[in-house]
Amino acid sequence: MKLDPVSLRLFVAVMEENTIARASAREHIAPSAASRRLSELESALKVELFTRSNKGVEPTAAAFALLNLARGVLNDLDGIASQMRDYGSGARGHVRIVANISAITQFLPRQIQSFLALHPQVDVRLQEQISTAIAHSVAENAADVGILNAGNYGEKVTLLPYRSxxxxxxxxxxxxxxxxxxxxxxxxxxxxxxxxxxxxxxxxxxxxxxxxxxxxxxxxxxxxxxxxxxxxxxxxxxxxxxxxxxxxxxxxxxxxxxxxxxxxxxRQLALCVRSEESLSSVTRLLVDHLRDNTPPPPR
Missing domain, CATH: 3.40.190.10 (Periplasmic binding protein-like II)
Structure with missing residues (x-):
């Protein structure tokens, strides 16, 4: 059995509009194509959904049962699309942070708290490491973002200003x-x-x-x-x-x-990433948040 969301949406529209003509206009499909889709849906389900007459179509008991099922399926599909859009925009997902004890004790608790308040669907995972290990973890993709003492650690990473x-x-x-x-x-x-x-x-x-x-x-x-x-x-x-x-x-x-x-x-602390171009949407959101909450360096 092959059910497609276009046919299910059309079926729901017919049930809600009571006519194929109004449902076709609502779903931007020709009435003839709408009738064909409804017939194909009945054939796929092996059940009559509408009785047809000169006065139009009348839903059967099966149609009312399908209506609730179809709405549930379409809502689930909309939920999938919405969640995937959230992942694409960074509103959902997870970020792996490794940071030294200085950043963890002085700055990160409030910054992570304020970030999660804005993005409650994001999972932030934080681990303490020393700066040399942080640079290595980010370079090896074992972490998405690091916070360490600014310096050269011999790794292919990018350092961004953070705090002093x-x-x-x-x-x-x-x-x-x-x-x-x-x-x-x-x-x-x-x-x-x-x-x-x-x-x-x-x-x-x-x-x-x-x-x-x-x-x-x-x-x-x-x-x-x-x-x-x-x-x-x-x-x-x-x-x-x-x-x-x-x-x-x-x-x-x-x-x-x-x-x-x-x-x-x-001392200068820095944000460490593999490259700014490689950041995922959710990691970019966190990096921007950490940098936005960074006071300007002293003159």
Whole structure:
């Protein structure tokens, strides 16, 4: 049995308009072609849908039963078309994001929330990675969008401006450096450090800056999260470095945040994509949203 939506729509129109002539005009089809389609529909279903007379056509009991079924099928078809249009426009779909902990703790929660409020049919999947892994994931199509520290990671990706953040020193309340308005790293290197996990961007920049200063970086313990770092600092196991925006989340702890008077303390975060031309509709919507919510860079 072959049923086509054109014939079903015509049948529904005949049932609703009560005449083939008005139904034909509504569906933009010639009356003769409409009659032929109705006959073919009856033949396909092997049932009489209308009794014909000089006064016109009268629907049979089968026609009333088919009317509800046809409306359901046509509504489902319209729903398929609507959903596919949504996918094409980006209103539906899913986006895979990989981001470093700095972006996740400072910026992404509110931005993703506002994006999903505008596009509730989009599924956003977020995973934390370090910047080198983020660039690789995007290059290998394991992720659609990445947020990482701006730099060259040896991958074929495109970086777009996102945000800047500022690294600061975190010390226990009562620490000698807690009273400073700002501090140089050379002063902080006199103390033990609570570091982030190996390979993290913060550890890399601290190691490089310490080497350039000719002083050792005494990592007493390394952790995998900012909350763990702050708790270790509170416990007196050392001082630490993390973004000021992230440190503000732990202001209830007995810690103090001291600005770092170093040029490398201000970092640029970037959006990472394979190429702007390769973005799907839904990924383009998210990228535009993230960029629209980006404040202008400081002058």
């Amino acid at each position: 953040d500022e690294l600061a020193l975190v010390v226990p309340v009562g620490h000698t450096l807690a009273r400073r308005k700002s501090v140089r790293l050379t002063d902080a290197l006199a103390y033990d450090f609570v570091g982030m996990h190996p390979g993290s961007a913060i550890n890399n920049v601290l190691t490089r800056a310490a080497a350039e200063a000719g002083l050792p970086l005494k990592l007493r313990i390394q952790v995998t999260s900012y909350d763990a770092l702050c708790l270790m600092v509170v416990a007196g196991l050392g001082v630490g470095v993390l973004p000021r925006g992230s440190a503000a989340l732990y202001s209830a702890l007995a810690i103090r945040t001291v600005p770092l008077a170093e040029p490398w303390a201000v």
